[in-house]
Amino acid sequence: DAKTTQPNSMESNEEEPVHLPCNHSTISGTDYIHWYRQLPSQGPEYVIHGLTSNVNNRMASLAIAEDRKSSTLILHRATLRDAAVYYCILIYYNTDKLIFGTGTRLQVFP
Amino acid sequence: EPEVTQTPSHQVTQMGQEVILRCVPISNHLYFYWYRQILGQKVEFLVSFYNNEISEKSEIFDDQFSVERPDGSNFTLKIRSTKLEDSAMYFCASRVRSAGTETQYFGPGTRLLVL
Numbered sequence: 395d396a397k398t399t400q401p402n403s404m405e406s407n408e409e410e411p412v413h414l415p416c417n418h419s420t421i422s423g424t425d426y427i428h429w430y431r432q433l434p435s436q437g438p439e440y441v442i443h444g445l446t447s448n449v450n451n452r453m454a455s456l457a458i459a460e461d462r463k464s465s466t467l468i469l470h471r472a473t474l475r476d477a478a479v480y481y482c483i484l485i486y487y488n489t490d491k492l493i494f495g496t497g498t499r500l501q502v503f504p
Numbered sequence: 505e506p507e508v509t510q511t512p513s514h515q516v517t518q519m520g521q522e523v524i525l526r527c528v529p530i531s532n533h534l535y536f537y538w539y540r541q542i543l544g545q546k547v548e549f550l551v552s553f554y555n556n557e558i559s560e561k562s563e564i565f566d567d568q569f570s571v572e573r574p575d576g577s578n579f580t581l582k583i584r585s586t587k588l589e590d591s592a593m594y595f596c597a598s599r600v601r602s603a604g605t606e607t608q609y610f611g612p613g614t615r616l617l618v619l
Binding site: 437481 | 552
């Protein structure tokens with residue numbers, strides 16, 4: 395499985411945008427880039443995914459580098475509820491399981 | 505919005521006892537999973553299940569673990585003889601099909617404490 399690298403932690407103030415980076419230099423052409431997050435004491439929760447093009451949904455945006463070796467999850471206006479561990483996971487097109495790394499712990503301050 | 509449910513939310517057991525953790529996946533989903541997370545550590549894949557059989561399992565999923573879909577709605581994880589190191593949060597997940605585009609939906613977890 396291709397590996398991802400994320401910063402251990404990041405901080406943000408409420409109402410500010412947050413850019414969470416992920417490096418995946420060994421990504422293959424059929425790997426999808428998924429982001430999940432885990433709020434305190436809860437199960438992981440899907441955030442967004444993409445393959446090559448940038449993606450937007452109601453939770454976040456995903457910006458994918460042209461060479462696909464990195465991506466950035468963008469939370470446009472952080473709220474206290476966005477404090478969580480964010481995981482960047484590569485999924486081969488027919489892979490069954492999710493392989494979680496240590497993720498980025500996002501702290502949001504009022 | 506449909507969701508994955510798990511029972512019980514907490515379970516305390518004595519070492520050597522059998523435990524069964526229960527999950528109700530989202531109704532039209534066909535692929536089912538168990539993961540665990542030891543306190544302060546990463547979420548780890550245990551097993552995937554499709555068409556009434558295990559499709560993949562990790563090294564953690566040894567002979568003391570088993571999974572079953574006893575009816576059309578429940579998906580269970582059984583630990584036959586619990587060990588202290590089985591203490592963890594256990595998460596069930598499901599998805600419609602196995603594809604890179606498909607989301608896994610996780611339940612809230614069962615916190616298992618083995619004494």
